[in-house]
Amino acid sequence: MSPYDVSWPHDRPEAPPFGRLTDGFGRRIGYLRVSVTDRCDLRCVYCMSEHMRFLPKAEVLTVDELDRLCGVFIGLGTRKLRLTGGEPLVRKGFMELVERLSRHLETGALDELTLTTNGTRLAEHAADLARLGVRRVNVSLDTLDPSTFRRLTRGGDIAQVMAGLDAAAAAGLKVKINTVALARDNRAEIPELMTFAHARGFDLVLIETMPMGEIDEDRTDQFLSLRDVRQDLAAAWTLTWLSDTTLGPARYSRVEETGGRIGFITPLSHTFCDTCNRVRLTCTGTLHTCLGRDDATDLRSLLRASADDAPVREAIRAAIAAKPLAHDFRIGVGEGPAVRRHMSTTGG
């Protein structure tokens, strides 16, 4: 393929068997993302409004409840668990939860336990995460410029994230940097973010902004199509599509000059629903089987009603059987958020 060929690969390799639960369209669901808190120490402009109202503690699952619920999913065949938020590392008891969940890695019931973090507290925890069996982390970083970082996160200190990245690398964790592509704020910086990541052996994954939850800004004017970004990059670098074996929503290219990989997650310009293998659990115990739809199953009340896991199991089975075929994201002038909940509630 020519390096200037920016056509998007729509073909997808055959999905290997993954997870025992199957939805109504024959997709195997083996991946659970759990938001362990809606709280965060940052306020990224595309994610949260400046004055977010957070959930009362009583509504949020305890560490015991999170552990129990994850155990039920694992019993049903979940093979991969990603902990996210909000910011997972600000959640009280988070490392205890990781420690408890790591028993499923030891028994072989779980293939992977991982997290998505903003990195501000990673320096403190990277070594313990590695000790507990975490092998990979996704760290969100949208800019390398300290003042842009402060503005985009409404007050964050990029030095903390840099220290977190160093600690993760020193602990032997594989790092993927997640960058939300923003037309005004980081388009020009994407090559620099890429070389920064690749020089450290990290993947860089670009994400299009998704219309989730009310925020203070209009997302429309920040929307940047990754098709355009890839075209820009391909004018200066040799990008070769890689066949996707990760089953995630990203399509990867190798950058020949750096030897690194760059991923593109394009929920709006391309559909990634046909091989979707994941469901999401909020910190209040609500199961969402599609990121871009408002479908919801309350598992917390079942969990709190009885020590018996059977009703929870049945509710999970029923929700997965009814998983929608595709999301309904659109971004355009005058379009409100496609779903009312914020990414920080659902877990990105």
Ligand code: SAM
């Ligand atoms: N706080 C952690 C972090 O920032 O990595 C984990 C939670 S955060 C909600 C997970 C990911 O969602 C981040 O990479 C963030 O950039 C992304 N995200 C948040 N709001 C988004 C939106 N509206 N569109 C696209 N990505 C979004």
Ligand code: SF4
């Ligand atoms: Fe917090 Fe992550 Fe949302 Fe930023 S993207 S406000 S770090 S939850």
